[in-house]
Amino acid sequence: MSAVLDLDTTTNAPPPASRARRVMPGFGLTLGYSVAWLSLIVLIPLAGVFIKTSELGFDGLLRVWTDARVLAALQLSFGTAFVAGAFNALAGTLVAWVLVRYEFPGRRMIDGLIDLPFALPTAVAGIALTALYAGNGWVGQWLTPLGIKVAYAPLGIIVALVFVGLPFVVRTLQPVLAEARVELEEAAATLGATRLQTLRKVLLPTLYPAMLTGFALAFARGVGEYGSVIFIAGNLPRVTEIAPLLIVIKLEEFDYAGATAVAAAMLLLSFVLLFAINLLQAFAARRAGRVR
Amino acid sequence: MNNLIRRIALAALALASFSAVAKDIELLNVSYDPTREFYREVNTAFAAQWQRDHGDAVRVQTSHGGSGKQARAVIDGLGADVVTLALAFDIDAIVDKAKLLPPDWQKRLPHNSAPYTSTIVLLVRKGNPKGIKDWGDLVKPGVSVITPNPKTSGGARWNHLAAYAYALKNNGGDVAQAKAFLAALYRNVPVLDTGARGATTTFAQRGIGDVLLAWENEAFLAQQELGPDQFEIIVPSLSILAEPPVALVDRNVDRRGTRKVAEAYLAFLYSPEGQRLAAKHYYRPREPQHAAAADVARFPTLELVTIDGAFGSWAKAQAEHFADGGIFDQIYAPR
Amino acid sequence: MNRSTSSPTTEPRWLRRLLIGAALAFIAFFLLLPLAAVFVEALRHGLDAYLNALREPDALAALKLTLLVAGIAVPLNLVFGVSAAWLISKHDFRGKALLVTLIDLPFSVSPVVSGLVYVLVFGAQGWFGPWLIEHDIRIIFAVPGLVLATVFVTFPFVARELIPLMQEQGRDDELAALTLGASGFQTFLRVTLPNIRFGLLYGVLLCNARAIGEFGAVSVVSGHIRGLTNTLPLHVEILYNEYDFVSAFAVATLLAMLALLTLGLKALLEWRHGHQLAARARH
Numbered sequence: 001m002s003a004v005l006d007l008d009t010t011t012n013a014p015p016p017a018s019r020a021r022r023v024m025p026g027f028g029l030t031l032g033y034s035v036a037w038l039s040l041i042v043l044i045p046l047a048g049v050f051i052k053t054s055e056l057g058f059d060g061l062l063r064v065w066t067d068a069r070v071l072a073a074l075q076l077s078f079g080t081a082f083v084a085g086a087f088n089a090l091a092g093t094l095v096a097w098v099l100v101r102y103e104f105p106g107r108r109m110i111d112g113l114i115d116l117p118f119a120l121p122t123a124v125a126g127i128a129l130t131a132l133y134a135g136n137g138w139v140g141q142w143l144t145p146l147g148i149k150v151a152y153a154p155l156g157i158i159v160a161l162v163f164v165g166l167p168f169v170v171r172t173l174q175p176v177l178a179e180a181r182v183e184l185e186e187a188a189a190t191l192g193a194t195r196l197q198t199l200r201k202v203l204l205p206t207l208y209p210a211m212l213t214g215f216a217l218a219f220a221r222g223v224g225e226y227g228s229v230i231f232i233a234g235n236l237p238r239v240t241e242i243a244p245l246l247i248v249i250k251l252e253e254f255d256y257a258g259a260t261a262v263a264a265a266m267l268l269l270s271f272v273l274l275f276a277i278n279l280l281q282a283f284a285a286r287r288a289g290r291v292r
Numbered sequence: 293m294n295n296l297i298r299r300i301a302l303a304a305l306a307l308a309s310f311s312a313v314a315k316d317i318e319l320l321n322v323s324y325d326p327t328r329e330f331y332r333e334v335n336t337a338f339a340a341q342w343q344r345d346h347g348d349a350v351r352v353q354t355s356h357g358g359s360g361k362q363a364r365a366v367i368d369g370l371g372a373d374v375v376t377l378a379l380a381f382d383i384d385a386i387v388d389k390a391k392l393l394p395p396d397w398q399k400r401l402p403h404n405s406a407p408y409t410s411t412i413v414l415l416v417r418k419g420n421p422k423g424i425k426d427w428g429d430l431v432k433p434g435v436s437v438i439t440p441n442p443k444t445s446g447g448a449r450w451n452h453l454a455a456y457a458y459a460l461k462n463n464g465g466d467v468a469q470a471k472a473f474l475a476a477l478y479r480n481v482p483v484l485d486t487g488a489r490g491a492t493t494t495f496a497q498r499g500i501g502d503v504l505l506a507w508e509n510e511a512f513l514a515q516q517e518l519g520p521d522q523f524e525i526i527v528p529s530l531s532i533l534a535e536p537p538v539a540l541v542d543r544n545v546d547r548r549g550t551r552k553v554a555e556a557y558l559a560f561l562y563s564p565e566g567q568r569l570a571a572k573h574y575y576r577p578r579e580p581q582h583a584a585a586a587d588v589a590r591f592p593t594l595e596l597v598t599i600d601g602a603f604g605s606w607a608k609a610q611a612e613h614f615a616d617g618g619i620f621d622q623i624y625a626p627r
Numbered sequence: 628m629n630r631s632t633s634s635p636t637t638e639p640r641w642l643r644r645l646l647i648g649a650a651l652a653f654i655a656f657f658l659l660l661p662l663a664a665v666f667v668e669a670l671r672h673g674l675d676a677y678l679n680a681l682r683e684p685d686a687l688a689a690l691k692l693t694l695l696v697a698g699i700a701v702p703l704n705l706v707f708g709v710s711a712a713w714l715i716s717k718h719d720f721r722g723k724a725l726l727v728t729l730i731d732l733p734f735s736v737s738p739v740v741s742g743l744v745y746v747l748v749f750g751a752q753g754w755f756g757p758w759l760i761e762h763d764i765r766i767i768f769a770v771p772g773l774v775l776a777t778v779f780v781t782f783p784f785v786a787r788e789l790i791p792l793m794q795e796q797g798r799d800d801e802l803a804a805l806t807l808g809a810s811g812f813q814t815f816l817r818v819t820l821p822n823i824r825f826g827l828l829y830g831v832l833l834c835n836a837r838a839i840g841e842f843g844a845v846s847v848v849s850g851h852i853r854g855l856t857n858t859l860p861l862h863v864e865i866l867y868n869e870y871d872f873v874s875a876f877a878v879a880t881l882l883a884m885l886a887l888l889t890l891g892l893k894a895l896l897e898w899r900h901g902h903q904l905a906a907r908a909r910h
Contacts (some may be wrong), residue, residue: 023802027809030714034726037707041778042733045744048754052747069624091653098650102643110651112890113658119836119886120665121860122738122843124879125866128661131668134498138660152483152500163657171833175792175826195638210791217734217787227842233729235441237486237624244737244843248486249443251743252360253616254367255387260747263740270735275728282724285794328869355851356865369751370768370850392750413876489868497872506773517870547760 038290049267052260064261069237070246074265080154081222084161089215091162092169093207099170100177114170117163122227129160130232152234157242160228165218173207173216180206207282216277220270302588316349317553319467322372324536325489326448326510330378331571338560339570340555358487360385366392366541368383373545373554376538378446380404380599381606383539392543406535407561408575411596412454414526415495415504415511422502426528427458430503431476438501439481440491442614447488449614452503454532456613457597461530475623496523507534509574512590533596661801664885666894668874680866680874681881688854689862691883696770696845696858697838700777704834708785710776710829717801727790733782741779742847745772768850773858776844781834788830791825796822830835836886 053061059226064070099111117125132141133150150156174218180203188198226244234240243266250259297468324333328400335352342350355370359378366372367390377383380398389397398405416424422435430437440448459473460466485491485502488510495504496518503526506514516521538558545551560566564582571583580588603609613619637643670677680686692871711730715723731743747753759766779901798823804814820827842860849856857865859882866875 023805024717024798026713027718027720030710030718031720034707034711034714038711038726038729041775042729042782045748045779046732046736048744048747049740050711069621091650094646095654098647102635102647104647108894110654112652112887112894113654113662115833115836115890116658116662116883116886118833119840119889120661120879120883121840121863123860123867124665124876124882125661127662127875128668129662129779130498133661134500136499138664139656151498156790159657163661166657167833171788171829172791175788175829176795176835178825179792179795183756206795209794213787214792217783218733220731223735225739226739227846228485231490234482235486236481237484244739245486247737247739247743249441251364252358252444253614254360254364254389255616256747259743260614263737263743266737266740267732267735271728271732274731274735275724278724278728278731325868335819353852353855355849355853356868365850367752368746368767369749369756371765487868489870493867493870514870 009155014130016082029061046267049260049263051261052257053264055257056261060257061261064258065265069241070243070262070265072238073241073262074269076154076157076241077223078269080242081161081219081225082166083218084158085215087158087162087220088165089211092166092209092214092218093173095166096170096173096177100174115167116169117165122164123231125163126160126228126231129156129163129228132158133232151232152240154240156232156234157229157240160227160232161218161222163227164228165222167213168212168217168221172217173210176207176210177252203283205287208287209281212277212281212284216274216281220274223266223270234248311441316351317550319350319352319373319550319553319557320371321352321354321374321376321557321591322362322366322370323354324362324378325356325487326447326507326513327376327536328354329513330414330421330509330569330575333382333569333573334561334566338557339563341560341565342556352557358444360444366390370459371544371548372541373550374538374540374546374558376536378534378536379449379606380535380537381610382446383537384607386541390543392541393539394542397539398537400540401538401558403578404535405537405539406572407538407558407577408536408577410534410536410575411531411594412450412528412534413508413511413531414528415506415514415523416502416526418522418524419536420524420526424503424526426526427455427530428462430455430480431473434481435480435503436501437477437503437505438483438491438495439479439505440486440488441484441486444486445488445491447507447510448491449609450506450532450534450619451509453599453603453609453615454528454530454597455505456619457532457602458528458530460602463474471622474619478623481614508576508591512574527592527594530595530597532602533598535599605618665876665879665883666871667769669880671876672873676873677877677880679832680871680877683874685854685857686859686862686878686881688880689857689859692770692773692857693839693859696777697835699774700781700838701831701835703778704781706825706830707782708787708789708830708834711786712789712793712823713819715790716796717798730783730786733779736779738780738841738843739847742776742844744779745775745848767848768852768856770856772848773845773856776848777838777841780841781837781846782832785827785830788826788833792823792826793819793885823886828893832889835889839880839885 056064086222095114099107130139130151133143133156135141135144135151137151150159184202185198188202193201224244229242230245233242235245243262247259247262250262321331331354335354339352342348359382363375363377363382363385365528366386375383375386383397386392386395406420414424416422423429424435429435439451442448442452455477456470456474459470463469483494485494488507492504492506492510492514495501496514511525515525538561540554540558562578567577568578568584569584571577571580571587574590576591577583577588599606599609611618622624638646693765746767748755749759749772750756751760766775800818801814804818809817842859842864845858846861849858849861851857851861851865853865859878863875863878866878
């Protein structure tokens with residue numbers, strides 16, 4: 001990898017599409033394949049949600065969307081997912097940094113454990129976390145006297161979502177940190193920058209896009225999470241009832257259209273948020289390119 | 293990497309072809325949660341009987357889950373030969389949405405198509421520290437009650453209706469007061485699990501709550517499985533006669549050619565052997581004379597109201613209490 | 628990476644220790660404790676009870692089914708991931724942010740919904756349901772449904788891992804190779820692939836781990852028939868609901884160990900090829 005300057009010209013201001021298409025091969029093939037597969041697996045089945053929802057008509061849809069209980073559930077799901085995602089973005093970055101940059105006993109083992117939340121079925125995670133944080137659990141028994149209620153409270157939902165979302169942030173940041181060129185930091189140091197300045201001005205800007213991606217993924221995953229949350233949440237309507245549970249409840253009432261209406265609301269909200277984050281990320285990536 | 297993919301693909305193919313052998317008579321019984329232990333024994337006993345009488349090997353597969361969820365799976369195409377669910381409403385839904393069996397299904401078998409019954413009892417911790425004797429004690433301040441969410445659990449609907457029936461009776465039929473009673477009861481519920489089994493675990497394993505509203509058979513089973521010296525069953529003054537119905541899924545058995553076996557399977561539930569097994573697994577048999585006397589002696593006698601007697605029908609009870617905007621939703625509406 | 632860099636590119640020792648300590652404490656609370664709880668519960672009645680739970684035929688059937696489903700779903704997503712990452716990182720086109728967002732979408736779709744969408748399409752009351760029943764083709768409540776739900780849930784993993792990495796690497800290497808006369812496919816195989824193999828491996832491992840552990844979506848399309856359509860996670864739930872907590876957690880440890888095994892493989896690869904990868908990263 002040479003020519004840092006060259007890199008600047010390609011990422012800084014995107015060149016006219018025609019030029020890139022002419023030089024880089026595989027545009028048509030990868031575009032065609034990616035879009036076709038995406039449509040087949042994701043978009044067409046998801047369209048089913050909206051088509052089913054349309055059975056309600058506009059008034060019916062509005063009635064579901066403005067129902068106080070639905071609103072409370074959506075607020076809870078998005079709120080807890082946001083907090084858990086933000087917490088993960090910070091804690092996850094710390095973990096990724098420590099794992100990539102520092103040498104300490106057990107590093108490899110810890111590194112391996114990061115993916116555990118992916119592999120452990122969410123139901124098992126929910127059961128294990130509930131066992132830990134319930135009033136009679138290993139952790140819960142110390143928190144209860146302090147007046148902190150984790151299981152069967154919104155805090156429990158956040159704990160479950162932190163668990164579920166952690167690998168997203170760490171695994172997004174690790175490769176970027178590993179690829180980040182130490183030479184740049186060395187150069188900055190040679191030019192007289194303090195370590196803090198180097199971190200802030202040289203390293204962090206290259207990390208922002210990945211941190212944002214990690215946050216977005218953890219957040220998005222948290223919004224829809226069901227398996228682990230229902231065990232620890234308590235599921236009281238308006239207090240700890242998450243939106244996915246409301247979907248299940250509507251399905252149990254054989255109210256498919258109502259269920260898909262809630263699902264559609266979640267999808268639209270997630271989509272808008274993710275899209276905004278992706279734009280932000282593209283912006284951060286461009287800025288990172290300029291800094292270099 | 294290429295090699296690895298090829299190897300994975302080969303392994304996948306090998307597995308796929310491997311799993312597509314074995315052809316005997318297979319029967320699928322789609323049931324609800326608390327019947328696992330019971331049907332495991334019924335399936336073995338029925339297979340032995342069928343083999344003895346007809347020479348064919350029958351393998352009965354069972355699928356368990358929340359009653360409503362299971363009904364939905366059948367509606368969406370799960371190929372059940374028979375359904376054995378928690379309440380008639382769920383089988384009505386299969387009739388309604390997928391027309392897989394005739395609307396008069398409940399008349400086709402004796403006793404409202406329910407070969408066994410159960411009721412709702414109160415499970416408390418050893419020594420009954422809160423002194424709970426009846427439904428009325430559940431609304432006292434400081435009593436914590438565990439019951440699943442009636443929107444997602446069939447058992448929880450029986451709990452809800454039993455409490456309501458008690459309140460109606462004690463208030464001389466005053467609906468407003470009965471609703472207030474239920475509202476007070478649900479105020480004492482700290483956790484609404486999605487299923488009966490989840491609620492039992494919350495109560496028994498997590499140590500949450502002073503009393504668990506449960507199926508009688510579940511209460512017995514929980515007592516046996518989770519510690520006989522930890523829990524006590526309290527029999528309320530009045531409860532509800534829970535009739536978990538069974539039915540043949542006509543469209544499925546005719547398509548698969550399994551009608552004869554499926555009919556025999558359901559008949560087996562009414563047979564002396566089926567009745568004996570039901571009582572053994574804490575279900576009240578319709579014909580107690582076939583069950584072991586010791587098993588029958590476990591069932592206390594108490595006043596039981598029926599769905600049809602107290603609420604008209606399941607469809608009416610469902611619409612009034614559990615449908616969107618029904619009594620359960622009103623209880624949780626902002627005050 | 629050079630870990631023995633001199634002081635200008637690392638932090639003072641006390642700060643390093645503090646950061647490591649904070650990270651470890653976080654990991655301990657959120658990962659190690661739940662994992663320990665699973666193993667403690669699984670071994671509550673001793674090793675024999677534990678091993679018996681794993682030897683049960685239904686557990687073995689569930690294991691086979693889980694591996695089969697992951698074995699089909701992961702390669703499908705691998706191909707898609709590489710294709711999408713190439714498209715997004717090496718080309719500029721209108722609607723790129725939209726495409727990236729759409730790829731992420733399955734993450735934000737509740738597992739409950741990701742199962743439901745296939746029920747809406749292939750279920751008996753769905754678009755193709757009647758046709759499928761007529762031709763006796765089973766998708767929902769059979770292996771194809773499980774694979775579809777798993778592909779959906781793990782859809783973005785490989786792509787998501789590769790996109791930031793390939794963006795970070797830019798296009799210079801490929802442009803150089805192309806200028807020197809390499810074909811597009813040669814460029815990908817000889818230049819891009821070696822550069823991204825680490826990320827690719829991460830992606831595949833994540834995808835695999837998630838495919839094995841998925842619960843919510845497969846639960847909707849499985850039908851829960853013991854020994855037939857029960858994957859390991861669903862089997863855990865069944866056992867748990869039978870009050871057979873030891874077996875439930877024993878099977879859960881199996882899943883945890885499957886994850887640790889794939890991660891061990893990753894560590895091995897890193898160890899054997901680490902110096903090459905590191906060398907490449909520095910040039």
